[in-house]
Amino acid sequence: MESSIECVTDGLMDEDEISSQFSSSKPSHTNINTNHLNGMVINPTTSVHELLECPVCTNSMYPPIHQCHNGHTICSTCKVRVHNKCPTCRHELGDIRCLALEKVAESLELPCKYSTLGCPEIFPYYSKLKHEAACNFRPYTCPYAGSECSVGGDIPYLVAHLRDDHKVDMHSGCTFNHRYVKSNPRDVENATWMLTVFHCFGQYFCLHFEAFQLGMAPVYMAFLRFMGDELDGRNYSYSLEVGGNGRKLIWEGTPRSIRDSHRKVRDSHDGLIIQRNMALFFSGGDRKELKLRVTGRIWEEQQNPDGGACIPNFCS
Numbered sequence: 001m002e003s004s005i006e007c008v009t010d011g012l013m014d015e016d017e018i019s020s021q022f023s024s025s026k027p028s029h030t031n032i033n034t035n036h037l038n039g040m041v042i043n044p045t046t047s048v049h050e051l052l053e054c055p056v057c058t059n060s061m062y063p064p065i066h067q068c069h070n071g072h073t074i075c076s077t078c079k080v081r082v083h084n085k086c087p088t089c090r091h092e093l094g095d096i097r098c099l100a101l102e103k104v105a106e107s108l109e110l111p112c113k114y115s116t117l118g119c120p121e122i123f124p125y126y127s128k129l130k131h132e133a134a135c136n137f138r139p140y141t142c143p144y145a146g147s148e149c150s151v152g153g154d155i156p157y158l159v160a161h162l163r164d165d166h167k168v169d170m171h172s173g174c175t176f177n178h179r180y181v182k183s184n185p186r187d188v189e190n191a192t193w194m195l196t197v198f199h200c201f202g203q204y205f206c207l208h209f210e211a212f213q214l215g216m217a218p219v220y221m222a223f224l225r226f227m228g229d230e231l232d233g234r235n236y237s238y239s240l241e242v243g244g245n246g247r248k249l250i251w252e253g254t255p256r257s258i259r260d261s262h263r264k265v266r267d268s269h270d271g272l273i274i275q276r277n278m279a280l281f282f283s284g285g286d287r288k289e290l291k292l293r294v295t296g297r298i299w300e301e302q303q304n305p306d307g308g309a310c311i312p313n314f315c316s
Contacts, residue, residue, distance in 0.1 A: 052105055054078055056087055062105070062129065067098040114138050117154070136229055143206050143225060144168070145262040146192050155227050159204055162197055174200035174298040180209055180220075182290040185280065189213055201236070201300050201313075203228060205255055208262060209294065211276075214269070220279050222294050223271025225262070226255040233257045240272040240296045244282035249274060255298075 054061050056078035067073045068086035074093065084093045105125045112119040112128065112135055119137040132138065139152035144166045151161055162168045180193055188211055196207040204227035211220050222240050226233035233255050240251045251272035256265045265271070272294075280287040300313040 048104060048108060049110075051101060052108075056082060060125075060128075061101070062126065063097075063102045065098045065101050065105075066093055067096050067101075068093050069096070073098050073101060112137070140227070140258055141261075142166075143227065143258040143262060144195055145208055145210070146195065155204060158227065159197065162195070166195070169194060169196040170199070171196065172199045174198070175296070176207065177293065177295045178207070178209070180290065180292045180294065182211075184288070185211075185276065185290040186218075189218060197227075198298065200298055203232075203236070205236075205238075205298055206258065207296070208266075208271075210266070212266065214273070218276040220274045220276065220290075220292070221266060221269075221271050222251075222274075222296075223265055224253075224255040224296075224298070225258050225260075225265065227258050230257040230259060235301055236298060237301055238296060238298045240294060242272065242274060242279075242282060242292055242294050244284055244293075247282070249278075 049060075051073075052060050054075040055072070056074060059075065061073065061075040064076050065073055066076060066079050068089060068091045070086070070089050070091060072086050072088040074082070074087065078087075079093055082093075085091070086093055108125040109122050110125060110128055112121045112123065113132055114135050114137040115121075117137045117139070119135055121131060121135075123131050140155065140158055142149040142151040142158055142161060144162060146166070149166075151158070151165075153161070163170055176196070176198065178196065182188060182191065190213070191211040193209045198205045198207065206225045206227060207222065208225065209220070209222045211218065213219075222242075224238045224240075226236060237252065237254055242249050249272065253270065256270060274282075274292070279290060279292055283289060283291040285291070302313045
């Protein structure tokens with residue numbers, strides 16, 4: 001059912017007068033039980049949440065909240081998307097602000113939108129967006145780097161998605177020995193190898209390997225990401241080793257959370273970086289084919305009961 005809302009425009013009523021009309025509003029109210037509120041005409045059974053829902057994107061509206069001359073409201077983002085035309089009545093939107101609805105929003109306290117996923121927090125209306133952007137219960141984004149994948153969900157869902165949809169390599173255990181091969185490596189400036197997912201210590205980890213340009217230098221990079229939040233990821237460490245012809249490079253670090261995008265981790269150079277000439281030296285032969293063997297280990301950091309340094313817990 002369409003709700004017709006007629007809000008006051010800028011200049012028709014000052015904010016003190018508007019504020020006084022809403023001084024009796026309480027956050028616990030879920031419905032507005034009046035037919036006329038500061039010039040706003042609404043259905044008495046319409047909830048506050050419905051009033052604050054943008055008719056285009058269906059997200060909650062935040063100031064500035066715009067309206068047309070017939071009282072239909074829209075969020076500021078969608079106002080641009082609809083080219084300043086009301087999506088309900090097709091009239092020009094202009095620059096009319098719905099101050100009354102903005103005041104209603106100020107009086108609300110709402111649960112996090114991820115409450116169904118376990119978040120218990122309740123926030124004032126204007127603080128909700130900031131919390132939700134960093135909420136620990138928000139869905140994770142698919143960590144697959146071979147294509148732009150917009151799938152999101154919890155960790156078990158993403159593990160199944162990676163296995164069934166992206167067909168990634170799945171391994172159990174905390175040690176690995178991978179071989180990366182590429183013919184004509186000097187002709188390839190950017191490349192991404194198949195993601196590998198490891199399951200150990202009851203957690204999941206993603207091993208990335210790719211080629212890209214670091215400044216003017218072509219390089220290869222291997223790094224590990226933790227399928228979980230950053231704080232939990234700090235409980236683990238990993239090492240990567242690559243070598244050949246009597247030489248080797250070793251990297252040790254803490255896996256980055258998949259909350260950080262693959263590109264963000266790569267561009268921060270937080271992993272094992274191998275110059276292309278060095279990689280071809282490790283590959284042996286005539287250096288016309290990349291044949292890199294990368295070995296590694298994941299371990300859990302355990303606090304020393306005597307208060308000393310952490311003790312690494314290696315899986316068997």
